[in-house]
Amino acid sequence: xxxxxxxxxxxxxxxxxxxxLLQTHPIASALSLIVVxxxxxxxxxxxxxxxxxxxxxIVYSGAIMVLFVFVxxxxxxxxxxxxxxxxxxxxxxxxxxxxxxxxxxxLILRAQGLGTAGLDQGxxxxxxxxxxxxxxxxxxxxxTSVLILIAILGAVALxxxxxxxxxGNPERTAQQ
Amino acid sequence: xxxxxxxxxxSWYLLLSxxxxxxGVVGFLVKRNLITVFMSIELMLNGVNLSFVTFxxxxxxxxxxxxxxxxxxxAAAEAAVGLAIIIxxxxxxxxxxxxxxxLMKL
Numbered sequence: 001x002x003x004x005x006x007x008x009x010x011x012x013x014x015x016x017x018x019x020x021l022l023q024t025h026p027i028a029s030a031l032s033l034i035v036v037x038x039x040x041x042x043x044x045x046x047x048x049x050x051x052x053x054x055x056x057x058i059v060y061s062g063a064i065m066v067l068f069v070f071v072x073x074x075x076x077x078x079x080x081x082x083x084x085x086x087x088x089x090x091x092x093x094x095x096x097x098x099x100x101x102x103x104x105x106x107l108i109l110r111a112q113g114l115g116t117a118g119l120d121q122g123x124x125x126x127x128x129x130x131x132x133x134x135x136x137x138x139x140x141x142x143x144t145s146v147l148i149l150i151a152i153l154g155a156v157a158l159x160x161x162x163x164x165x166x167x168g169n170p171e172r173t174a175q176q
Numbered sequence: 177x178x179x180x181x182x183x184x185x186x187s188w189y190l191l192l193s194x195x196x197x198x199x200g201v202v203g204f205l206v207k208r209n210l211i212t213v214f215m216s217i218e219l220m221l222n223g224v225n226l227s228f229v230t231f232x233x234x235x236x237x238x239x240x241x242x243x244x245x246x247x248x249x250x251a252a253a254e255a256a257v258g259l260a261i262i263i264x265x266x267x268x269x270x271x272x273x274x275x276x277x278x279l280m281k282l
Binding site: 002003006010013014017018020021026029030033036037040043044046047048049051052055056059060063064067068071072074075077080081082083089093094097100101104105108109111114115116117118121124128129132133137140144147148150151152154155156158159 | 182183184185186187188189190191192194195196197198199200201202203205206207208209211212214215216218219222225226229230232233234238239241242244245246248249250251252253254255256257259260261262263264266272273275
């Protein structure tokens with residue numbers, strides 16, 4: 001059963017990722033990314049990470065992708081034009097990706113002592129997770145809340161720049 | 177039916193994670209739209225997260241999962257700021273094509 005679920009959702013994951021590359025419209029890419037993230041949530045559940053599976057669906061396929069879809073809608077992003085891309089990407093980038101994937105696969109396949117994942121191997125409960133998070137790692141947790149606050153302020157400052165400014169450039173306000 | 181009831185080796189999960197990361201890098205290089213380039217970065221982050229969860233399962237370590245939690249938090253902050261930057265860039269240049277946003281290119 002674990003094998004079937006793994007193959008099913010790994011296939012969904014890869015199909016979504018490849019579809020993200022092939023689609024030319026940003027909204028289609030965003031929807032394929034949602035497929036990837038939701039299949040990854042199922043894979044997390046298969047690995048026994050129940051809290052992360054829920055967080056993956058809520059944070060990634062919920063919040064972040066809604067943000068992406070909103071921006072696509074707001075900027076009225078159309079079909080992207082296909083160009084040849086930069087020369088450095090062709091010369092250095094793609095060989096580097098192939099080498100990276102080859103090296104990683106070789107290392108993974110030759111690694112000794114990697115276990116297996118089964119359905120009966122138990123799950124990490126949210127209780128265990130929160131015990132470590134709120135006892136040993138309380139300070140990093142609080143620091144991330146400051147990070148989120150700064151990110152919110154930065155996002156608001158960046159995105160609202162010029163729109164509410166009465167002394168702003170009239171050309172820029174006309175563009176909006 | 178014994179084939180179907182057997183466990184999955186963790187190396188397959190790691191291979192999937194490496195493949196997702198590489199597809200993210202390819203998307204970063206291939207895509208010509210600023211928003212989809214940003215989506216490719218999210219794909220790379222997800223690929224790395226999968227390997228974190230796999231190793232947390234391998235070593236029965238909770239901290240690996242907590243690391244994924246922190247990555248998610250940082251990714252959310254990064255998405256908010258990044259999309260705000262994309263909106264600011266669109267206001268200034270009225271385009272999303274990365275080929276036309278080349279002011280800092282040599």
